[in-house]
Amino acid sequence: MEKIRIIGNSNLQLKGKVKISGAKNAVLPAIAACLLTGEKVRLKNVPLVKDVFSILTLMKELGAEYNIKKNSLSIEIKKIESDEASYQLVRAMRASILVLGPLLARFGKAMVALPGGCAIGSRPIDLHMHGLEKLGASISLKHGYIKAEAKKLCGKEIEFERKTVGGTENLIMAACLAHGETVLKNCSLEPEVISLCRLLAKMGAKIDGIGHETIRINGVKELGGASHEIIPDRIEAGTFLVAGALTRGNIVLTSVQPNHLHTVIEKLRYAGAKIETIKNHSLRITGSEEIMPQDVTTSPYPGFPTDMQAQFIVLMTQANGTSIITETIFDRRFSHINELLRLGANIEISGDKAKVRGKTPLSGAETIATDLRASASLVLAGLIANGETIINETEHLDRGYEKLEEKIKSLGAYIERIRK
Ligand code: EPZ
8 A cells, every 4th residue: 555655844945846747637538539530649748647547448448559658648449349438447537438429429339337426526427418418329327337329429509507527528529520510508618628629620620619618510520640739737737836835935837838727826826926937838936925815716717726626725724814715616525624634724614615724833644535636735735744744545646646746855845655
C-alpha cells in the first residue's frame, strides 16, 4: 500500500519552476474520439496518469492498438473486437462512459457499465442517454449495463437541461457520424470540450460554433487520422498556484494556458497573491504574507472550477477571516473537509456551503484520501501543517497528477512516497 509522507511546517516557502502536464480531462475524451476512425491518431503532451492507462486498457479491449512513448501516444482502431466497457473498467474510471457515443456512431452498438456514484456525488448519466436517444439510439438498462443500439444516428436539435461536460463531449462525438445536422444547445464551454472539437475537426468533422453554447455538427461518412497536442492541465496549474499562495512562495509555472485559469487567478489575486503572465505560456505566482478571505461559488466554465474547490478551501484556512465556499456542481464534494478538520482546520459544513475560519495553524496527522482533488488538498495542507502528515490511498492522486510529489519536492518541500 503506497502512502505520501510529508514533513510540513508553517514557514515553508515553495520556490522554483514547475512544468505543468497535459490535461487529464482533455486526453480522456481525445482517446475516446479515436474510436470514430480506423486511421491512426497521434496525441502529444499526454499526461502519464492512471486514468490514461485505464482508458487505454479499455480501448485495447475494444480492439485498439496503441503505442505510448514518453508523453506521445499513437492509437488506431481498425476494427472493433468488442463493444463492451466492463464494470471493472468503468468503476475504475467513470470517464469510460465517453466511449458510448463514439461506439454507437461508428459501430452502431455499445454495452457500457453504468458508472455509478463516487466519492463526490451520484454522477448520473441521464443527459448522455437522453441525448443519444434523441439521435435515434435505442437504450436499455440491464444488469447494471447500458445496452445501446442504432442502425444510423440521425441529427436532431438537442438542448441539455443542465451543463454537462461529459454529456456535451459524448453527443458531439456521436453527432460527427450521424446523418444530417445536429444542433446541441446549452453545451459546456470548458477548454477540454473546445480541445476535443478541434481534434474532431482535424479528423474531418464538420463542427460550427466551437467554444459557444450552441454547436452545430453536420455528420460526415467517416473521419480520418490526425495529430493533436493535449492542452495543459488547468487544474494542476491551479493546484500549484494555490501552493504558491499558501506558502507565500515564488513559483514559475511553465506550459500553462493562463486564459484557462482566469477565475482562479482573479480569486487568488483578491486573496493577496501576485500573479504575472510571463512569455511562452508561463505564470509566476508570488504569495503574500497576509491571505485575504474570499467567498467562492463553483460553477461551470468560465466560472470557478469545482475541481479547484478542495484546494482553495485549504488556502482559506490560512486567510485572516471567514470565507464561504459554495459547491454547486456535485452533491457530495466536501469529503476532504473531515480530513482537514483532523489537521486542525476550522470548517463548518451546512448544505452546499463550507464556512472556513482562518487563520488556523494546522498540525500534521495521518489522513485518508477519498477522491482525486481531495488528495491534492491533503497534500497542500500537509505542506504547511507542522509535523508529519501521512496520506493513505495515493491511488486517487495518481489518477490525475503526473509525478506530483517529485514536482513539489523540487520546489523545496519534504515529501516522499512510502510503501507500508
Ligand atoms: C467532468 O466530469 C470532469 N471529468 C470532472 O473532473 C469535473 O469535475 C466535471 O466535468 C465538472 O466540471 C472529466 O472531464 C473526465 P458533468 P463529468 O457531466 O463530465 C450532473 C476531476 O477531478 N449530471 O459536467 O462527469 C452531475 O452529476 C473530475 O478531474 C447529470 O445530472 O461532469 C454533476 O452534478 C471530477 N446528468 C453535474 O451534472 C448527466 O447525465 C456536472 O457533471 C451528467 C451529469
